[in-house]
Amino acid sequence: MTALTLHVELGARSYPIHIGPGLLQRKDMLRPHIAGRQVMIVTNETVAPLYLETVKEALIGLDIHVTMLPDGERYKNMATLETIFDNLMAASCDRETTVLALGGGVVGDIAGFAAACYQRGVPYIQIPTTLLAQVDSSVGGKTAVNHPRGKNMIGAFYQPRAVIADTDTLSTLADRELRAGIAEVIKYGLIRDPEFLAWLERHVTRLLVRDHEALTFAINRSCQAKAEVVAADEHERGERALLNLGHTFGHAIEAAVGYGNWLHGEAVAVGMLMAAFLSQLAGHLTKSDYQRVFDLVKQSELPTHPPPEIRGDQLKQYMQADKKVVAGKIRLVLLESIGQAYVTDDYPPTAVDETLRHFKVFD
Amino acid sequence: MTALTLHVELGARSYPIHIGPGLLQRKDMLRPHIAGRQVMIVTNETVAPLYLETVKEALIGLDIHVTMLPDGERYKNMATLETIFDNLMAASCDRETTVLALGGGVVGDIAGFAAACYQRGVPYIQIPTTLLAQVDSSVGGKTAVNHPRGKNMIGAFYQPRAVIADTDTLSTLADRELRAGIAEVIKYGLIRDPEFLAWLERHVTRLLVRDHEALTFAINRSCQAKAEVVAADEHERGERALLNLGHTFGHAIEAAVGYGNWLHGEAVAVGMLMAAFLSQLAGHLTKSDYQRVFDLVKQSELPTHPPPEIRGDQLKQYMQADKKVVAGKIRLVLLESIGQAYVTDDYPPTAVDETLRHFKVFD
Numbered sequence: 001m002t003a004l005t006l007h008v009e010l011g012a013r014s015y016p017i018h019i020g021p022g023l024l025q026r027k028d029m030l031r032p033h034i035a036g037r038q039v040m041i042v043t044n045e046t047v048a049p050l051y052l053e054t055v056k057e058a059l060i061g062l063d064i065h066v067t068m069l070p071d072g073e074r075y076k077n078m079a080t081l082e083t084i085f086d087n088l089m090a091a092s093c094d095r096e097t098t099v100l101a102l103g104g105g106v107v108g109d110i111a112g113f114a115a116a117c118y119q120r121g122v123p124y125i126q127i128p129t130t131l132l133a134q135v136d137s138s139v140g141g142k143t144a145v146n147h148p149r150g151k152n153m154i155g156a157f158y159q160p161r162a163v164i165a166d167t168d169t170l171s172t173l174a175d176r177e178l179r180a181g182i183a184e185v186i187k188y189g190l191i192r193d194p195e196f197l198a199w200l201e202r203h204v205t206r207l208l209v210r211d212h213e214a215l216t217f218a219i220n221r222s223c224q225a226k227a228e229v230v231a232a233d234e235h236e237r238g239e240r241a242l243l244n245l246g247h248t249f250g251h252a253i254e255a256a257v258g259y260g261n262w263l264h265g266e267a268v269a270v271g272m273l274m275a276a277f278l279s280q281l282a283g284h285l286t287k288s289d290y291q292r293v294f295d296l297v298k299q300s301e302l303p304t305h306p307p308p309e310i311r312g313d314q315l316k317q318y319m320q321a322d323k324k325v326v327a328g329k330i331r332l333v334l335l336e337s338i339g340q341a342y343v344t345d346d347y348p349p350t351a352v353d354e355t356l357r358h359f360k361v362f363d
Numbered sequence: 364m365t366a367l368t369l370h371v372e373l374g375a376r377s378y379p380i381h382i383g384p385g386l387l388q389r390k391d392m393l394r395p396h397i398a399g400r401q402v403m404i405v406t407n408e409t410v411a412p413l414y415l416e417t418v419k420e421a422l423i424g425l426d427i428h429v430t431m432l433p434d435g436e437r438y439k440n441m442a443t444l445e446t447i448f449d450n451l452m453a454a455s456c457d458r459e460t461t462v463l464a465l466g467g468g469v470v471g472d473i474a475g476f477a478a479a480c481y482q483r484g485v486p487y488i489q490i491p492t493t494l495l496a497q498v499d500s501s502v503g504g505k506t507a508v509n510h511p512r513g514k515n516m517i518g519a520f521y522q523p524r525a526v527i528a529d530t531d532t533l534s535t536l537a538d539r540e541l542r543a544g545i546a547e548v549i550k551y552g553l554i555r556d557p558e559f560l561a562w563l564e565r566h567v568t569r570l571l572v573r574d575h576e577a578l579t580f581a582i583n584r585s586c587q588a589k590a591e592v593v594a595a596d597e598h599e600r601g602e603r604a605l606l607n608l609g610h611t612f613g614h615a616i617e618a619a620v621g622y623g624n625w626l627h628g629e630a631v632a633v634g635m636l637m638a639a640f641l642s643q644l645a646g647h648l649t650k651s652d653y654q655r656v657f658d659l660v661k662q663s664e665l666p667t668h669p670p671p672e673i674r675g676d677q678l679k680q681y682m683q684a685d686k687k688v689v690a691g692k693i694r695l696v697l698l699e700s701i702g703q704a705y706v707t708d709d710y711p712p713t714a715v716d717e718t719l720r721h722f723k724v725f726d
Binding site for chain 1: 441445448449452453479480481482483484505507510511512513515516517518519520
């Protein structure tokens, strides 16, 4: 099958996303996006043994440097960022140097932020190697590192020159990671694409077995949905908030179980179910539509309930601390119907408690 | 006298620069530019005793926090940046928080960069308290910290919401600092405003005695010149390079004498003279125009020669290492005539050596 190319339209900062199998092998894919003569590949110890040589071969003849990061969210911090700067400086990288992120979301977030800041901005290319990164980080230009007191607190909006989402890289992805990515794919259907959600109900099992055609279709459709939202709202002032469907509950679950114990996508899956249930209580989503959401999450082999050990008061406390809280009120993304989301703080005052009880979360 | 307001036109990122005496005392000046309820003032130990209370009074009723930096370029680094992030997080500053820089160029550069990165960008206001910062940092959106291996290597282009250049703050400025600021003022006349240069020839002594009317005029005219250049070239790809008149020689002098021994503006003054002399050798600037530049620098009580101890080979080595060198060739900003600058690497091969000899710099 051939690759798809999606163009993210952002005026002077527009860029292509190439999606499909076998892209890293292709000589015509990566090289045309590199302007200067120097490349700093940022990757990690897990991804490098699998794909670094292939990428280096595609860049033969250029002055290639590598920054190898340890694997894990806990290294997404200022110290790691400084390591990248140190390596860029030590290699005398000039302002035409391309920073190339080869890895999942953590590698992309930190490499993108380094590219945004080095000499006030150098070209940046993403090669996301997880489904989550392919459907989430490919579009939106969000880059960041964590602060000890909060996730993604230090960062920049910075667009890549190109994204190469090679579905072959998903063959080495752990099942849990794949499913966590599917949670975000489902999200795009829920917030703005009922037709895509119906497609997922029929084909999600093809994603689970890593069918390249199904993956290419789903990644393209997800990126398209996100690109439309982002184009309308590049700096996250309005519509972009819809992308946070399930994230207020989800972040609270992640925090309550301790970061790293649940994957982000797993927490978002449960968070989306909670948001859907609350949408029902708010008089919007029908019972049968809620059931469709539940069944799809279940069919995707994602969790449908928070872990039994977390407490309701604890969860609510984390929800209050969420970045999306403005003036102390919990604003939530709810569903008007399948394929139509909205942001509100206008829901029955007891609805959050009732939702938590339904999901067997007690104080 | 009344204040002037200059509008920097950058589409959605346009902002005003208020210029004149007594602005910090005025209740209607600062407050209208602050949207949220939280303010983080970033200042330093030298400036704070002079102006912090006045600024705080203008912000009464808001939730005010202060980050106090030690004074000096050597603190313009990642560690200081992290201190600001720590303080923002510790004070639970949200994404509506305004970061307010109260101080000279170093405070502005680092506070602006912190504002650019905190939660991927929060509002930022500058109160520059040196002439150099008022005429240079007020326009252009350049923010940065230094890397141990290079100045301003880590940063962002980030525009303030407003700049308040109170000429009263120049009354406490050391004479040397004032004159260093005048060097940059002269630069604007030289690169694009012959009428302003002629005004400076008549009135530079009024600047030296800190006449508010003359200062207000000169700051406004300088910011206007810079704003026109920047508007045409926000991300420094073309015309903006003209702002570097005298800076390739100047940076090399700064590096050769050791950073901190000469002020940036002092080195730029000599650098501009060298560039003007070389322009003559390149067959452009007339001898009498060169003499005008020399006389103006002299009249401004700025140095006209590098310190005797620096060597030519050393200076050339630093010039080669300059960020503006592309593909190993030294590109220079030269003068076609007074008020018209251009960028070139097309000048007689012996011209740099000849210029150095003229300024009594020998290997």
